[in-house]
Amino acid sequence: QKEVEQNSGPLSVPEGAIASLNCTYSDRVSQSFFWYRQYSGKSPELIMSIYSNGDKEDGRFTAQLNKASQYVSLLIRDSQPSDSATYLCAVIKDSNYQLIWGAGTKLIIKP
Amino acid sequence: EPEVTQTPSHQVTQMGQEVILRCVPISNHLYFYWYRQILGQKVEFLVSFYNNEISEKSEIFDDQFSVERPDGSNFTLKIRSTKLEDSAMYFCASGQFTGMGSTDTQYFGPGTRLTVL
Numbered sequence: 368q369k370e371v372e373q374n375s376g377p378l379s380v381p382e383g384a385i386a387s388l389n390c391t392y393s394d395r396v397s398q399s400f401f402w403y404r405q406y407s408g409k410s411p412e413l414i415m416s417i418y419s420n421g422d423k424e425d426g427r428f429t430a431q432l433n434k435a436s437q438y439v440s441l442l443i444r445d446s447q448p449s450d451s452a453t454y455l456c457a458v459i460k461d462s463n464y465q466l467i468w469g470a471g472t473k474l475i476i477k478p
Numbered sequence: 479e480p481e482v483t484q485t486p487s488h489q490v491t492q493m494g495q496e497v498i499l500r501c502v503p504i505s506n507h508l509y510f511y512w513y514r515q516i517l518g519q520k521v522e523f524l525v526s527f528y529n530n531e532i533s534e535k536s537e538i539f540d541d542q543f544s545v546e547r548p549d550g551s552n553f554t555l556k557i558r559s560t561k562l563e564d565s566a567m568y569f570c571a572s573g574q575f576t577g578m579g580s581t582d583t584q585y586f587g588p589g590t591r592l593t594v595l
Contacts, residue, residue, distance in 0.1 A: 401583050410569050410586040411521065455521065459583070463526060463534050464509055464575045466584055470520045 370394060373456050373469035382478050386443040390456030390469055393437070397467075400432055400439045403455040405471065411455055415441060446476045480504045482587035484570050490593045494559050499590045501553045501570030510553045511571040511584060512545065514538070521569070527553065560594045567591050 372391045380386040388402075399418040403411035415430040417423045417439065423430045429442040443450055456469040483502045491497050503510050512524040525535040527545055544556045553572075557564055568591075571584040 399583070405521075408567075410567075410589045413583060413585065416583055457583075463528075464573055464582070464584075465511075465523065465526055465534055468521050468523070 369469075370467045371456055371458055371469040373454075373472045375470055376473040377475050378472055379475045379477055380446050382446060382448060382476055384446055386446045386450065386474055386476070388441040388443075388454050388456075388472050388474065389438060390440065391438045392456075392458050392467075394458075395434075395437065396461075397437075397458045399459040400430070401457045401459075401466070402428075402430060402439075402441045403457060405453045405455055407453075443474075448476045448478055450474060451476045482570055482572055482585055484568075484587035484590050486590060487588065488591045488593070490595065491560055493562055493594055497557050497560055497592065499555045499557075499568050499570075499592070501555070501572075501587055502551050503553055503570070503572030504574075504585060505551070507572035507574045507585075509533075509573040509575060509584070510545075510547070511573075512555045513569040513571065513586075514566040515569065515589075516566045524555070557592075560592075562594050565592055565594045 370393050402415040404414050405411045415428050417430040417432045427444045431440045453471040453473050455471045457466040485500045510527040513521050515521045523536050525539045526533045542558050546554045567589045569589045570587040573584040575582040
């Protein structure tokens with residue numbers, strides 16, 4: 368079992384709709400969770416972080432964490448074509464602060 | 479806003495040659511990382527560096543690779559004898575962590591595209 372799993376997609380969402388991205392992780396000791404966005408040929412860019420159960424909102428983005436079920440999700444409201452990218456889920460689980468990465472979900476927002 | 483910088487943005491080299499990729503982390507960060515990403519594939523961890531020594535390295539980071547923090551600002555990745563399969567984007571990242579259960583994380587530089595011919 369992979370440590371961090373994501374559906375590779377592509378996930379196609381109409382412009383203006385809500386995009387929902389999911390991530391599961393295997394290690395219960397995982398502490399902090401992150402969503403990065405990566406445009407093709409560019410470096411990963413942090414868009415959301417969360418470490419407490421529940422929801423965390425930042426503008427059009429909402430991160431949701433459920434440690435009992437070991438999943439973390441990212442909702443993007445009012446999706447825009449510029450949101451088209453690969454979204455990477457990452458987890459920190461130990462004191463080396465090393466990120467464990469999912470393979471990423473490719474999101475396509477259709478005008 | 480502080481950011482991680484990397485030079486060069488693109489490096490072309492012949493197989494067997496040595497390359498040095500350079501990174502300037504964010505100034506108050508103490509944790510440094512190198513990743514690579516082969517075209518179309520996922521980001522792969524290479525090495526982490528803290529307190530002037532390697533704290534963790536992956537299987538990819540073999541004897542051909544080395545890292546250095548030669549001064550207070552630079553962090554370098556050296557590949558001694560490049561192979562065709564080393565062609566990839568190389569990302570440097572840095573972080574300042576205050577403890578577990580926080581949302582401290584790593585911030586990435588723009589990357590160096592390495593092409594080995």
